[in-house]
Amino acid sequence: MTGQRKLIALDADDLAVISAHVQDAAVNVGDIIWRQSEKRLVVGMSRLDWDQTISGEVTPRRLVSALRFDRVLACKSRDIDLDTPDVALELLGIEFHHGEAPSGSAVLMFAGGGALRLDVECLEVELADLGPDDLTSDAGTEASGLDA
Numbered sequence: 001m002t003g004q005r006k007l008i009a010l011d012a013d014d015l016a017v018i019s020a021h022v023q024d025a026a027v028n029v030g031d032i033i034w035r036q037s038e039k040r041l042v043v044g045m046s047r048l049d050w051d052q053t054i055s056g057e058v059t060p061r062r063l064v065s066a067l068r069f070d071r072v073l074a075c076k077s078r079d080i081d082l083d084t085p086d087v088a089l090e091l092l093g094i095e096f097h098h099g100e101a102p103s104g105s106a107v108l109m110f111a112g113g114g115a116l117r118l119d120v121e122c123l124e125v126e127l128a129d130l131g132p133d134d135l136t137s138d139a140g141t142e143a144s145g146l147d148a
Contacts, residue, residue, distance in 0.1 A: 004063075004128075004129040004131065005021065005051075005063075005065075005127065005128075005129045006126070006127070006128045006129070007126070007127045008124075008125065008126050009124075009125040009126075009127075010122075010123055010124065010125075012098070014125075015094055015106065015125060018094065018127045019093045019095070020093075021050060022045065022047050023050075024047070024090060024091070024092070025045040025048070025065070025091040026045060026046040026047075026062075026090060026091075027043055027044070027045045027046075027091050028086060028087065028088055028089070029080060029081065029082060029084055029085050029086070029089065030085025030086065031043060031045065032082070032116070034072075034075045036075070039070065039073065039121075040068065040070050041072050041116075041118055042066055042067070042069075043067040043068075044065075044066055045064075045066075045091065046062045046063070046064055047062060047063055047065050048060055048061075048062055049062065061132065062132070062133040063129045063130075063132060063133055064132070065127060066126075066127075067125070067127050068125065068126045068127075068128070069118055069124070069125050070126075071120050071121040071122055072118045072119070072120055073103075073119045073120060074117075074118070074119040075116060076117045076119075077115070077116050077117075078113070079110075079112065079113050079115070080110065080114040080116065089110045089111070089112075090111040091109075091110055092110060092111055093108075093109055094107065094108050094109070095109070096123060099119075102122035103120060103121055104120060104123070105117050105119050105120065106120055106123065
């Protein structure tokens with residue numbers, strides 16, 4: 001496995017890099033955690049290892065990753081039922097819309113039209129890889145006893 005990635009975004013250009021790395025990530029609704037009192041949103045995901053794919057590896061690999069937004073003032077959802085934790089979503093990308101500097105809104109866009117809008121004091125975002133997603137690999141399937 002390539003080194004575990006840890007990226008930080010403090011502006012819209014940085015966020016575009018993180019957006020590219022989380023494109024097509026699988027997210028369960030139950031892995032979207034809004035901690036209003038901490039002004040933090042954390043999204044657990046299984047994302048494609050784009051570095052490995054670009055390097056010519058034949059079998060795509062997924063990584064368990066956490067995407068964290070700090071200094072979040074409000075979190076609003078559209079077409080995402082937060083009461084259905086087992087529903088799987090596909091993250092298409094993240095955009096930043098500037099407000100009165102340095103504030104604005106980060107928008108996480110999901111397949112099927114779902115979206116999360118985070119109103120932020122300023123951009124403070126971190127993407128951290130936690131390790132390989134063994135549940136989506138053949139080796140993980142065999143080790144867990146699940147049928148492929």
